Amino acid sequence: MTTSTKIDFIYLSEPDMVRAGVTDMPACVDAMEEMFGLLASGDYRMAGANNSSHGSLILFPEDSPFPNMPKPTADRRFMAMPAYLGGKFGTTGVKWYGSNIANRDRGLPRSILMFILNDTDTGAPLALMSANLLSAYRTGAVPGVGARHLARKDSRVAGILGPGVMGKTALSAFIAACPGIDTVKVKGRGRKNLDAFAEWVRSTYPQVKHIEEVGSDEELVRGSDVVAYCSSGPTGDPSTYPHVKREWISPGTFFAMPALGNFDRGVEGPDVRKVLEFTPLYEAWHHETPKPTHKHIPAVGMRFMDLVDEGRLRMDDLEDLSRIVAGEAPGRQNDDEIIMLSVGGMPVEDVAWGTMLYRNAIEKGIGVKLNLWDEPVLR
Template sequence: MSVSTKIDFIYLSEPDMVRAGVTDMPACVDAMEEMFALLSRGDYRMAGTNNSSHGSLILFPEDSPFPNMPKPTVDRRFMAMPAYLGGNFGTAGVKWYGSNIENRERGLPRSILMFILTDTDTGAPLALMSANLLSAYRTGAIPGVGARHLARQDSRVAGILGPGVMGKTSLSAFIAACPGIDTVKVKGRGRKNLKNFLEWVRETYPQVTTIREVETNEELVRGSDVVAYCSSGATGDPSAYPHVERDWISPGTFLAMPALGNFDKGVEGPEVRKVLDYTGLYEAWFDEVPKPTHNSIPVVGMRFMDLVDEGRLTMDDLEDLSDIVAGIAPGRRNDEEIIMLSVGGMPVEDVAWGTVLYRNAIEKGIGVKLNLWDTPVLR
């Protein structure tokens, strides 16, 4: 019996991705929750020696004899993020992106991303996807998963630092998890982004009856039930990262930190629960970069890891969201707990959400079919 060697796959443009449901935040939160349960069981693989690496990053030197080599300016990078995810997903994939903060001057996003989903048996491509929205929604969904398990379910006031893409998706995820949110506080640097964010909230979430612009991080955090730090900036000097002080935080607050951030000594204390989205990710980073790691990787989870290295915390002081989702570890215990979640971002998230969207696209006939070959020239 002859077996066909023909391989077709689909290309999904950004409009195709929207039609396939990439902006459906409640569904994305569901997919991320399912993914975390698989992480807890170990039914996944990423790169690195512990199978949990964020990915592989190309770094550029300060001085190069080659005139066309990119300079290491702010957020200038190329990166590949591969992963396999089991369970009902059973797929593998890799996200590739280039990033340059100067893109904004060209009217482009800071990062431009593509994702390829592959069959885990043959390795053949299933889909090539525009991935800016894929990445934005899967990143924003993680604060939503955290809020499902760690925020007070009667939360009403959300504080968003950074009114850009991540601020929007984090707020969407908060509202998916805590539909009673009716007040939003926002702090941003640029008038254009703030205006855009305010218009977007009014159009997208009419149940939000109060939107307040605030001038300081303290105003943002004080009195908020859920908080997300989503602003971008240069890495290298943790004292310049947006920070949180313990005195600002009300009992019962849930803080999700999917971007650069820092905190004072009060937050180090045991009365603030410290949760990593996935411990293996931070262990991989800790092995991969110079110490202190928070200088290179600005998420608060790396500050937690540095404090462990300094003997000021232990690994037992850090909790794992995947175990909380799986029911192995407790979620919120009472209405007074203060909980801070570090969100690092993992390629298994792209695989999870990309698989859902690929299957939606196949079911709905969305996308452009492309042919790799009918018969390979070499085999």
């Protein structure tokens, strides 16, 4: 028996990723749902002491003696996010990215991301992928998984705060889960983005008959069946994060919160179900982050964790989407429940969707084959 030492892998550019299906939101929602079932069973690994960390982060100091060291401007960071996912995936990978909100002044995305997928047995690379779309769609798909289990099936009105990439993918996921959506309310900061969002909705979802621009978070929330807060901004002062007030919320509303978010005391009450997409992720963040954690990680789930620290909530008050997907905890139980899902993002999501896209690319002959070596120089 002979064993080849040759290792080839494929490179997938952003156009390659599109051809491989990265923008297929219904399929992405399906992949994320299957991933959540594996999380509930424990068939996964991420970094950190509890195997559930978001990743490893490089931040820059306010004052440095080194003139070439970057300053900690808004959203300036580098991060590595490794994970293994079992089940039909059985692969391991890491997303690596740099981020700087000033990129937008250069016509670039705030974050520039790459993903490498590895064979779990040998560690050999399988693919190097452009990952901006991969990351955007897998993050957007999680609100879709939440909506499948926690939104009213007859939801018609979607409220989207932030008409950018995340707003588009969250709306796509909502429509995948709730195909009766025919009205979209949107709040944004710039005319250009609002116009582009409206044109995208009209061309992508002709069943949406009404697109309404609103001027306040209150107008966005009032009367909406599903709501996603997707706007970007600086972290550090939770009072500046977009808020939800209890008095704005109609019975039956489902919130998915994949970006900055906060809420008033009324939302703290027991009549609003509070769901984390995966509790161990938030426990890892809580362990790794200075308190109060919501100053540093603007997901509403970290506000939930801070309220536990303050004695205003108990951990038993917080629910877990992975357990709901696995059938170990109830989904929506009646049409009047108000439910808020925190979406923080996990590297297992990149592995799940990246694996599916890699397999699509191999089947369709997409990508550029690269050679690592025929024989390694060192063994």
